[in-house]
Amino acid sequence: MLGGFFRIHPTIFAALFLAAWAWNAFALHSPVLGGALLGAWLLLCGSQLGRRAAPVEHASLRLPVGIWLLLSGVMIAGAATYYAWQYPPGVAYVVLLLSVPVSLLLGRGAHRPGLLERWSHALKEAKSHHAVHAALGATGISLFFLALLFRSFADAATTDPIRSLWLVVSPSAFLCAFVAFALLAALLVSGRSRALAIPLACAALFVFLSASVLVFPIGSGFDPFIHRATVSHVVEQGSISPKPLYYVGQYALELFLVHGFSLPIDLVDFWLLPALASLLLIPAAYGAAAHLLRDRPRATAALTLVFLLPLSSFITTTPQGLANLWTLLFALFAVPTLMGLEPAFAEASADRRPRMAALTVGAVATAAIHPIAGLPALVFLALGLAHSLSFTSHKTVGRVAFWLIALAGSIVLPAAFVVNAIRSGTGSGFDLSSITPSLLLSSLHLGLFFQNGFRPLLDFAELWAHNGFLVLLLVALLGAWKLRRDTTPKPYLVMAGVLGVNYLLLSTAVDFSFLIDYERQNYAARLVPLIAFFLTPCALAGAGIILGRVRVSPVLVRAFTVLLTAALMTAALYVTYPRHDAFVVGHGINVSQGDVNAVYEIERRANGRPYLVLANQSVSAAAIRSLGFTHYYGNQFYYPIPTGSDLYQAFLAMNDTPTKETALSAFDIVNDICVSGCMRELPTSVFFAVNRYWWQSDRIVEQAKATADDWFSVDDGTVTVFRYDAPTPEAISQ
Structure with a gap:
């Protein structure tokens, strides 16, 4: 009877959830209740899907897998519907209403492991841990200092233009971070009280990734x-x-x-990626490490490595960042399948091939988010399918297919860029003759970095910034070497190599001259974190092996290791965000309130007349935030888009020669686009915005005043705007 209650309990919970959701969706529209319902939905559907995808895992590991699959399904269903039709609110309602019964159905039909199966699996059901007083005290103190760190970020919130958030965050934040990370590292390295250490690691990762959102309320980038x-x-x-x-x-x-949950757009967009990363990444890493090491204390210790990964793409919600997270989760969740660690019941089933359906869902979702991460995810999936043939009698076919896929995957991204260039006519080309030994060596950025700026703390952070990837690579190779007899890390190592070849080709052979100068290596640089992410399972194993040795070492060695780990985590926190210091000149200035005010003032002074604006990317971002996509001339947005657009080139020309003649040349861009006619009237004015922080802004402002038809400043000169009027509309169109 008790068992029957627990079997029906999810159904009752689902009914209560749907009733509360309908009340909120159609009557209340409360974001607070919507947030609570979102948590209930993730718990309900995620746990059921986790039972289907990872039935013999501990419940704490099944839930992250289930949430990953649940959100992947939402993305796939929503993307397909949007491409085929559109995305009104009814689509979200249908997807949510279907997700509940489908999850319950899949969860009810999932395999429920028996006692022997649980004991045969390396991650058998754990006994409850009784936290000792020392662990409770360390957790409480660490949470206190994490709260102080979070408060330091919030107190530093600014709407002024700055080059790095570290210029306004109090230096005491680093002391708070170090103490919190030291206590966390002590708990993790000890391997005890995992019921406290793992949630604490999730909380620490959330604070780690929250600085940009808190410091820049308008936004950055x-x-x-x-x-x-x-x-x-x-x-x-x-x-x-x-x-x-x-x-x-x-x-x-x-x-x-x-x-679906009546949440504000800004709230969702600002916090989506940091929240998902902190919720899913730590449990996923623990699950992968526990499978590889078959030792839960060492797997817990290995979680310190998560904070040392290249996490910069997780601080702000973008498709590249979300796709990177999905790729990393894919690599971690695939460990039991691709490293030959499938549960015993799967090996004993009629189909001995690893289960790939759940991984396929995640890979397809990644491809729907961003192609630079999505294409490698699909290549990795194909490698996994070919590798899975080694579990069958078709070993030879599997090996041949595996290496053919690896060969094709080595050029998949350059080929995609060339195809896209041909389709769009942007002029990107592929030239193998441009690959020279010297260019290859320079693109690898090999060599250790040692520089003494006589600032020990900053020197230490810079040392980690330049050598962190090399350390990760060495730890991953150690892990792969130690695991070679018990597992098959080949898919991960080969995938890292495949991305390495793509990186070299994008750095040397693909022509990105259509982009502005500082973005031409941007696409190749995006592959470096992906290489690190595919090395992460092996690196977790290597870190667990190293820290496992430390756990049985003398107390001084353990204390030194904990303090060094905390120092590395603090340095990683610093270099994860854009910097402006003795080693790095920051160029990524945030969008300020002055930018927003300038956009509104330009719109007001235009008085309904069509116009163009020549401005930097912060002002353009403020225009998109404030006015949306309101004005286009053909396919030309009326503010510059800093990806090599002609209007941005006109802005750069104005910085060199701020004259009326240069400003009015922007009309030629619109005339060329609208030669066959535009739905909007042609512009009659050009506004030129100069930010105070721009290089040689004083010279630009003084020279621009001489020929401008009008000018004004915003926020005491934070932004100075000049207006240049065309003689007549007829003269523009000639």
């Missing part, structure tokens, strides 16, 4: 503003034209959360 404005437009209109070929996976997920 450029891409987040474009994606947020796109989602806002789709929320209002149901679609956007033209429909984007990429990024729809993230859009579908955000639209689902906004429509």
